[in-house]
Amino acid sequence: MKASGPLDVLVVGAGNAALSAAIAARRRGAAVLLIERASRDWRGGNSKYTRNLRCAHDPDGVMPGAYGEEEFFDDLMQVTGPETDRDLARLCIAGSREAPAWMEENGIRWQPAMRGTLHLGRTNRFFLGGGKALVNTLSATAERIGVEILYETGLVDLAIAGDRCEAVTLASGDREWAVEPRAVVLACGGFEANIGWLEEHWGAAARNYAIRGSRENDGLPLRRMLEHGAMARGNPKGFHAIAVDARGPKFEGGIVTRVDSVPFSVMVNEEAERFYDEGEDLWPKRYATWGRLIAEQPSQRAWSIFDRQVVDRFMSTVFEPFEAASIEELAVRCSLDPAQLGATVAAYNASLDGGTYDPSRLDGVATAGIAPPKSNWALPIEQPPFYAYPLCPGITFTYLGLGVDADARVRLAGEGTFQNVFAAGEIMAGNILRRGYLAGFGMTIGTVFGRIAGERSADV
Amino acid sequence: MSELQDLVDEAQRQFTICNACRYCEDYCAVFPAMEERRLFTEGDLGYLATVCHDCRACYQACMYAEPHEFAINIPQLMSEGRVLTYERYAEPRWLARLFERARGTLVAAVVGAALAVALVFLLATSADSLLMGNEGPGSFYTVFPQAAMLAFGLLLAGWAILVCVVGALRFWRDIGGPTGGIRGPRLWRRAIGEAATLRWMRGGGGECHFPDAEEPSPLRRYTHAAVAAGFLLTFGATVAAAIEENIFGILPPYPLLSVPVILGTVGGVMVVLGCIGFLRMRREAPAGLAAPQTASLGLAFTWSLLVVAATGLALLALRETDLMGPLLLVHLAAVFAFFLTAPYGHLVHAVYRSVAIARNVQERASSEPGPEPRSEVQERDTALV
Numbered sequence: 001m002k003a004s005g006p007l008d009v010l011v012v013g014a015g016n017a018a019l020s021a022a023i024a025a026r027r028r029g030a031a032v033l034l035i036e037r038a039s040r041d042w043r044g045g046n047s048k049y050t051r052n053l054r055c056a057h058d059p060d061g062v063m064p065g066a067y068g069e070e071e072f073f074d075d076l077m078q079v080t081g082p083e084t085d086r087d088l089a090r091l092c093i094a095g096s097r098e099a100p101a102w103m104e105e106n107g108i109r110w111q112p113a114m115r116g117t118l119h120l121g122r123t124n125r126f127f128l129g130g131g132k133a134l135v136n137t138l139s140a141t142a143e144r145i146g147v148e149i150l151y152e153t154g155l156v157d158l159a160i161a162g163d164r165c166e167a168v169t170l171a172s173g174d175r176e177w178a179v180e181p182r183a184v185v186l187a188c189g190g191f192e193a194n195i196g197w198l199e200e201h202w203g204a205a206a207r208n209y210a211i212r213g214s215r216e217n218d219g220l221p222l223r224r225m226l227e228h229g230a231m232a233r234g235n236p237k238g239f240h241a242i243a244v245d246a247r248g249p250k251f252e253g254g255i256v257t258r259v260d261s262v263p264f265s266v267m268v269n270e271e272a273e274r275f276y277d278e279g280e281d282l283w284p285k286r287y288a289t290w291g292r293l294i295a296e297q298p299s300q301r302a303w304s305i306f307d308r309q310v311v312d313r314f315m316s317t318v319f320e321p322f323e324a325a326s327i328e329e330l331a332v333r334c335s336l337d338p339a340q341l342g343a344t345v346a347a348y349n350a351s352l353d354g355g356t357y358d359p360s361r362l363d364g365v366a367t368a369g370i371a372p373p374k375s376n377w378a379l380p381i382e383q384p385p386f387y388a389y390p391l392c393p394g395i396t397f398t399y400l401g402l403g404v405d406a407d408a409r410v411r412l413a414g415e416g417t418f419q420n421v422f423a424a425g426e427i428m429a430g431n432i433l434r435r436g437y438l439a440g441f442g443m444t445i446g447t448v449f450g451r452i453a454g455e456r457s458a459d460v
Numbered sequence: 461m462s463e464l465q466d467l468v469d470e471a472q473r474q475f476t477i478c479n480a481c482r483y484c485e486d487y488c489a490v491f492p493a494m495e496e497r498r499l500f501t502e503g504d505l506g507y508l509a510t511v512c513h514d515c516r517a518c519y520q521a522c523m524y525a526e527p528h529e530f531a532i533n534i535p536q537l538m539s540e541g542r543v544l545t546y547e548r549y550a551e552p553r554w555l556a557r558l559f560e561r562a563r564g565t566l567v568a569a570v571v572g573a574a575l576a577v578a579l580v581f582l583l584a585t586s587a588d589s590l591l592m593g594n595e596g597p598g599s600f601y602t603v604f605p606q607a608a609m610l611a612f613g614l615l616l617a618g619w620a621i622l623v624c625v626v627g628a629l630r631f632w633r634d635i636g637g638p639t640g641g642i643r644g645p646r647l648w649r650r651a652i653g654e655a656a657t658l659r660w661m662r663g664g665g666g667e668c669h670f671p672d673a674e675e676p677s678p679l680r681r682y683t684h685a686a687v688a689a690g691f692l693l694t695f696g697a698t699v700a701a702a703i704e705e706n707i708f709g710i711l712p713p714y715p716l717l718s719v720p721v722i723l724g725t726v727g728g729v730m731v732v733l734g735c736i737g738f739l740r741m742r743r744e745a746p747a748g749l750a751a752p753q754t755a756s757l758g759l760a761f762t763w764s765l766l767v768v769a770a771t772g773l774a775l776l777a778l779r780e781t782d783l784m785g786p787l788l789l790v791h792l793a794a795v796f797a798f799f800l801t802a803p804y805g806h807l808v809h810a811v812y813r814s815v816a817i818a819r820n821v822q823e824r825a826s827s828e829p830g831p832e833p834r835s836e837v838q839e840r841d842t843a844l845v
Contacts, residue, residue: 041526041527042527044523053482109664111664112486114678124506126662128486128487128665128666129483129484129486129487129517129518129520129521130481130483130484130668131483131523132521132522133517133521133666134524136520137522140674140675203530249529251521252528254481254523254524255480255481255483256477256480256524256530257480274516315479315480316476316479317480318476318477318480318499320476326559411747434630
């Protein structure tokens with residue numbers, strides 16, 4: 001490592017929260033070292049797969065309409081439930097108001113007001129080019145103002161004495177060394193890429209999950225801090241997952257493997273049997289439940305079966321669906337039992353009692369007399385060619401994190417906080433987000449708490 | 461043909477991933493146009509590739525670029541699409557193919573051949589005039605007869621224009637342009653504006669990532685503007701000279717403070733500086749983001765334009781010396797080579813880009829108010845976390 005004088009702040013991670021912390025600390029005069037486990041090519045953690053952040057705001061050129069803090073808070077309460085840390089949630093939402101201007105000062109550009117396929121224009125701000133462009137811009141800004149960045153460098157452990165971190169052991173390749181920063185900011189995500197850790201909770205099934213984000217998020221700093229007496233926050237088993245194409249990459253599939261065909265299809269498991277109501281509610285409210293539902297099926301696999309009349313109704317994905325002239329042939333393509341799939345589809349088709357199909361609302365076009373039902377958008381599957389997407393759970397992030405206070409200081413499991421250990425981003429999102437998810441809220445937490453952690457750590 | 465098919469297949473693979481992602485949709489017109497299509501033909505590839513101005517912002521922003529296994533590289537793909545497009549629409553095919561193989565050598569060979577022919581011709585007719593420092597009106601024509609120069613010039617220009625027009629019309633048809641062309645002054649203004657201002661080289665406002673991948677800047681846009689404007693000014697000088705000569709009966713060389721000389725000088729300096737700028741940028745730019753043929757295309761074009769402009773300026777500076785004759789010869793040979801190779805070289809990018817931009821403007825206008833609005837069920841939150 002470079003012996004460039006005393007180190008004030010060590011930032012662990014290189015996503016949005018980490019870069020925000022590093023920039024904020026550096027702008028307050030601190031000497032900052034940021035370490036990233038990944039190579040430069042893979043830098044940026046899960047942030048590089050994001051696209052927007054949610055922020056409270058008055059109408060402006062980028063975002064039409066107003067989004068008040070109360071409405072934001074209510075939206076959050078709806079998804080995460082009352083046991084969230086309300087003070088931190090309010091702090092985060094209040095901070096979200098200033099986040100865009102701060103990001104602009106650091107080089108971030110916005111997409112013009114949304115058009116076309118996205119309807120989040122009122123609540124969410126989209127960064128031009130998406131998350132990797134954001135990571136590139138913030139990294140360049142950080143380096144320009146004097147933050148030192150070391151890639152392929154990870155945290156091994158922290159030397160904790162009571163409520164203070166005395167030193168941090170770093171490693172890069174075979175080399176290990178210790179640094180003694182005045183403060184540490186942990187902004188290195190959850191543990192979703194640590195299959196072993198997931199197996200502790202989910203058994204061998206965890207091997208069949210796809211991890212949508214960074215392969216580097218093994219949660220080691222999180223685990224070390226918990227061992228050193230930090231407070232845990234969030235469900236230790238919990239993860240956010242959606243249905244993704246099972247043919248996608250094991251890690252780093254990002255946005256493009258996501259499949260949105262569920263409400264237009266019937267979903268069957270390995271036994272070629274339906275297992276849940278595909279039309280339970282509008283898709284934006286239900287897409288995140290299907291990761292968990294598929295994870296509960298044998299081999300953690302499911303198939304979304306539909307026909308020609310709906311094939312153009314949802315966004316195309318990275319892989320073409322399987323296609324066949326008959327349901328039986330389609331079953332063979334999917335390695336499902338043709339007779340059973342034929343019977344399942346036939347029973348579904350026979351249960352339909354008509355109605356006016358309308359994909360824009362809960363249309364009540366439902367099945368009758370089968371279990372589970374399909375409560376809306378239940379069209380017959382009868383027009384060849386028939387299609388199928390093979391699906392598996394795609395994990396976005398884990399909920400378990402470190403408890404923090406309003407200064408982003410990591411709390412001790414008992415009373416009090418660590419004097420000089422801070423956390424920002426996904427590693428502390430569990431304080432605010434106990435379950436569910438609000439689009440763009442992860443980036444809000446990262447930016448707001450990244451800034452707070454950076455500023456407070458510089459003051460240590 | 462299989463090379464083209466391979467490229468179309470690769471385009472289908474990459475564009476399918478882009479269409480499932482769409483994070484780049486505000487960088488330029490390419491991605492919204494891509495989103496309108498699900499299956500991609502040769503024509504679609506040519507269309508999207510020529511709307512692409514190679515700003516490379518999408519590559520920098522792409523989380524699916526190598527080392528990711530999806531290996532998305534839109535700048536490279538588009539560059540290959542452009543090269544193949546330029547080749548496909550150049551007639552006659554045998555001449556185009558000849559140029560594809562050894563572009564730089566061929567340009568040099570044409571210059572050399574032109575020089576040799578002219579020399580033999582001159583030595584056989586009036587050896588004296590070549591090396592005698594002629595002065596005064598009409599002195600150029602004592603070196604090279606006016607009629608020959610005029611005939612040559614018109615023939616060459618006519619040829620270049622014919623090849624380009626035929627290619628442009630075929631291209632317009634192949635990329636789905638309606639037979640009536642684009643309609644209305646509003647669309648024409650928009651198309652000309654977008655082409656002339658290099659709107660799609662701006663990376664959605666973040667500027668162009670060439671030559672420096674990580675420090676985007678307007679340098680390339682400004683350099684391009686210098687070369688393009690300089691080129692047009694020198695063209696204006698030629699027109700002005702033709703007017704002076706044919707309408708007012710004033711024979712060249714013209715005085716320093718005359719319209720042709722001022723336009724030619726300013727334009728020539730801009731072209732020289734711009735070309736040198738491009739040659740330097742090309743050296744600094746990172747590899748792997750362009751088709752291999754692009755380098756030879758660009759180099760042959762830049763060098764031949766640079767030689768034309770530089771010899772023109774030299775001719776102006778030294779026209780009252782003994783070097784006038786040889787310089788005029790070299791300059792004319794360079795001009796000859798430039799126009800003969802123009803329809804088979806990089807110059808055609810101006811033609812095909814303009815056609816593609818016109819098509820894009822027309823397509824955008826006709827898709828307003830757009831396809832049926834997507835329902836809430838289809839709404840897709842593309843924020844991963």
